[in-house]
Amino acid sequence: MPLGHLWAGRVFGTNTGNLFLKLDGPDSDLVGTLHINDPHAGVAVFRVQGAFDGSRVSFSGEPQTVAEGMTLGQLKASGVLDPKGNLTGNWETTIGTAGTFMLFPHDHNEISSAVENSPDQLHTARHDLGAILIDRDELTALAQDIQSEFSAGKVVITVTVGGVQQSRFLADFNEISFSSDKATFAKIFVQEPMSIGGNKLVSIEFSQDTNYAMTQAPDEAWALGKLEKLKAQLRKFERFYTTNFWKLGFGINQILLVGTIICLPSLPDTQSRAILMFGVLLLIWMINRLHSLYLPFAAIYLGKRPEGVVSRLMPSLASWIISATAGIAATLLAAYLQGQWKLPWLNP
Template identity: 45%
Template sequence: MLDGADAALTGVLRINEQGAGIAVYNVVGSFEAPTLKLTGTPAGEVEGVELGQFAATGTMNAKGEIQGDWESTIGTAGTFVLFPHAGGEQPDEVQRTEQFHTARHNFGAIEVDREQVIEIAENIRREFPAVIVTVVAGTEQSLYLDDFKELHFAVDRAEIIKVFAQRPDGAGANQVVSIEFGPQINTAMTQGANEAWVLGQLETLKRDLKRYERTYVTNFKRWGIGINQIMLLAAIVFLPSLSDLSDRAILMGIVLSLIVGVNWLHSRYVPFADIQLREKKTGWLGKAWPRVASWGIGIVAAVLETLAAAYLLGALEIPAPPVQPPSVETTPSNLGQ
C-alpha cells in the first residue's frame, strides 16, 4: 500500500521469494495520471542473497489496475500488476442463496433400443448445447451423443443407460435434465432455479418416454401394486381359514417361495429395463415376448398358490397311487401241490 500525496508517495514493499526469505524495500514514487513511477531501496540485508535497487513504471487502466515493468541494478527485470484494495468494503444488499427446484418421475418397466436412446438424446439436444450418454455394459463409458452414435458395441444389452444435459440459465444457475434406465429404477429428473421450467420440462419428458413403458405382472401401473402384493394379501386373507398353525406356516412358506421365484424369473427373463445396444427384433413374437412371459409367470404362480391353499384346507385331494396286488412267486415246489 502506498501513502501520501500523488507527487510524494511512500510505502514498504515485502517480497517473499522461495529459498531467499522475505526482502523488505522502502519505496518512494509519484503518480501523474495515468502513470505511476516507483523506486525501491533495500531496507536490510538478507543473508546469502544479493539485493539491488529497482525502478518501476506502470500505467492505470479503466479498472483501476496498474500494469507495468520493473528492473533492478543487479540486472533482474520483469512485469508487475497492482490491484485496487477493496477488502474492507461490504455489499449494501444481502446476498440471497439461489433456490433450486428438482422434480422426478419414476417409470415402470422400460424397453428401449439403441436407436430409441439416440432419439431421446436428440430431443433433449434441441434445447441443450451438449448431451452425454453413459452406458454400463460390463464397464462404464460416458460419451457425447455424436460419439455414441458412431460406437459399435460388442454386447447386445446394457445394464444401465443414462442421458445427461446441462446448460446455464442466464441467472448464474444451471438447468439440468437427467434420465436413467436400470435394473432397479427407471427415472427422469429435472433441476433448475425456475420452478415453472422444471415442472414443464419434466412433463415433456414423461410424455416422450411413456411410449417406452411396459406393463408387467409385477407392477400394475394404475394401482402401483403387482402380483407379489396380491399373492401376499390373498394368503393373509386365507390364513384364518386354516385351523392348524403348521398349515399356516406351510402356506406362508409356499407364498414367499413363489414371490422369490417370480422376482428371480423376471430379473432373468423379463428385466425391469430391457436396453438393446443393437437392432431390436421387430417381429410380433419379439415384441410380445416380455409381456407374455411376465403374465405367464404371474398366472402360474397364482395357480400354484391357489392349489396349495385348497389342499391345506382339504378342498383338494391328491389321489394316492393305486395299490398293486401282491405278486405270487411260482416255484417248482408249489407247482405240484
C-alpha cells in the first residue's frame, strides 16, 4: 500500500507545535514540503526527501523559510506506519534539537474510504449462562478455539486469584503460576477490525454474580452465528442449581416467596403472618449463604477439576437437598402456625 501524500500532526521534544507534510512522487523517491508551527519559534518550512519501504519511512530536509532571528539545522527523521495508518517516529537536527512526532493521514480519498467503510450499526448478541464448572485446560481450549477465528486480535484471559486480578495474552497464560488452585473470576476477551468497518469482538465472563457470553460486530450474521457456537461449547460446563432455573427465569427463592404469600391469608393473626414471613426470609438467606460458601456460581479451577460421576453430580444434588430441606421446613412452619401440626413440647 503506497504512502499517503497529505499528513498533519504534532511535534514534541526540544520544539513543540503543529506539523503539516505534503509529499509527492513514488515511495522509493519521495519529495515534499514540511511546515512546522512552533508557538515560540514561529513558522518554519523544510524541503524534504525520503523513502518508504512499506512499514518504515525516513526523511532528510533542508530549511527553506525560517522566522527572523531563528536558526535551523538540517533535519533527519524516521518513523513507522502503525496498524491504524498513522506515522510515529523520531527527529533530530544538526544544531542539537530533537524529539518525536505523530502524523495522521489527511488524503481526501483515505477519508472518504474510511467514511464509506464505517458501519451503520453494531449488532450485539448476549446469552446468560447458569452455574459454571470449568478448569484451566478447558478455559485455555475455549480461548484457543476463539483465537483461531481472529487473525489480528489477540485473546486476553483475565482471572482473579486471592483478590488480585491478572490479565495475560493466551500465549502467556499457561506459563504463569498462581497462588491458589481456584479463581473467583475469569474472562476471555478479543477484538479486531472487520473489512467492512468497525470491530468484531467476543467476551465471555464467569463470576459469582453472573456468567455470560457476548458477541458484537457490524455484521449481524457473524454476531448471531458466533454466539450460537459459543452456547453449544459452553453448555457442557453448566451446572443445574435450584437457585436459578435458568431456562424458566426463576428459582427456589421465588417459589418460597410465592408459596408464603399464598399461605398468609390462612393464618389467624398478624403475629403468625409475621413469624411465617420472617422464617421464610431466613430460609432464603440460608439457601443463598450455603450456595455461596459451598456451591459457587462459577467454580473455576486453575488445575484439574474433580473427576468422576460423584464429583460431577454432587454440586447439583447438594443444591437440591438444600432447597428441599428449606421447602420442607417452610411447609412445617406454615402447618404449625395454622394449627394443623402440633409439637408435643410446644403444645402440651
